[in-house]
Amino acid sequence: MPLLSGLPEVPCAKCGRRVPGLAWTALCPECRWEREGRARRLSSRIALAGTAALGVYLLFRLPPDPTARLYGGLAVVVTYLIIRRIVTRLAMEFLPP
Ligand SMILES: [Zn+2]
Numbered sequence: 893m894p895l896l897s898g899l900p901e902v903p904c905a906k907c908g909r910r911v912p913g914l915a916w917t918a919l920c921p922e923c924r925w926e927r928e929g930r931a932r933r934l935s936s937r938i939a940l941a942g943t944a945a946l947g948v949y950l951l952f953r954l955p956p957d958p959t960a961r962l963y964g965g966l967a968v969v970v971t972y973l974i975i976r977r978i979v980t981r982l983a984m985e986f987l988p989p
Pocket residue numbers: 904905906907908909919920921922923924
């Protein structure tokens with residue numbers, strides 16, 4: 893039976909639940925939320941590992957100058973954010989459904 897909105901009910905690619913207006917081969921909101929949670933957890937761990945490696949490297953390589961330490965700390969924070977964003981995007985793309 894067609895919906896009053898005119899949008900077809902399309903099954904979710906993972907759970908098969910029919911959702912009106914969903915694109916073909918797309919995930920329903922619940923499955924997408926679960927996948928985003930897994931991607932965020934994975935990206936946090938990877939970003940922490942990468943940031944810790946950079947922090948240890950900068951700890952031993954930077955001169956004791958306070959300005960260098962300040963920019964090193966800033967680089968660590970920015971590196972964490974960038975790695976986390978990239979890994980989240982890749983995980984959303986390549987994690988199995
Ligand atoms: Zn689903």
